[in-house]
Amino acid sequence: MKLSLLRSFLTTRLFILFFNAIYSQAEQKEYIYSNVANIRADAGTDYDKIDELYCGDEITVLEKTETISQINRYNAPWLRIEYTKEGQTHRGYIWKGNMSFQQLRRGETKFVFGIESYNNEKYHYHGKVKAVKDREIISSHSFITSSNLGHVHARIVDNPHMENVNNVVQLTFDREACGEIGEDFYYAWDGEKLKYITSTY
Secondary structure, three states: OHHHHHHHHHHHHHHHHHHHHHOOOOOEEEEEOOOEEEEEOOOOOOOOEEEEEEOOOEEEEEEEEEEEEEEOOEEEEEEEEEEEEOOEEEEEEEEHHHEOOOOEEEOOEEEEEEEEEEEOOOOEEEEEEEEEEOOEEEEEEEEEEOOOOOEEEEEEEEOOOOOOOOEEEEEEEEOOOOOOOOEEEEEEEOOOOEEEEEEEO
């Protein structure tokens, strides 16, 4: 029990350090990861829902707040954001867990990836990568990572010299401990469907 609490505490602290590093630069643009994301009047689930955004929508992060919420056993801060909807500029607050870790795009297709939940017993995260076009999720694939999410990044490899494959999406979850090898997940994109290729640990 004590070990589980310690892991949870350390993971939360790493989240704070990670998000502080990300939002040290003002007005960072991001994509929505969740299928539907609620926009609140202030930072926290107790505040009124004032709007909703959809997977693939783009927002601008104005500020990372000090408020952290745990949803599906996943800890993340609240962000003050700005976005455009139907030609009008709006502001509100969104839980960081609704956001993609990184912006990836080829043509009209956006690739988003994020966390669905955390398993306290096995100490790993369940996540998904999604291909989105015009707010429609064309394809998705699940993954499991035991990374502490201290450093997450991704890239798209063009012209991978694979039959019937346009691009390869690579997700990388680095580990904080010195000398530990991170996790990489590779997905082939043929223009219609994401297909799992392999993963390395």
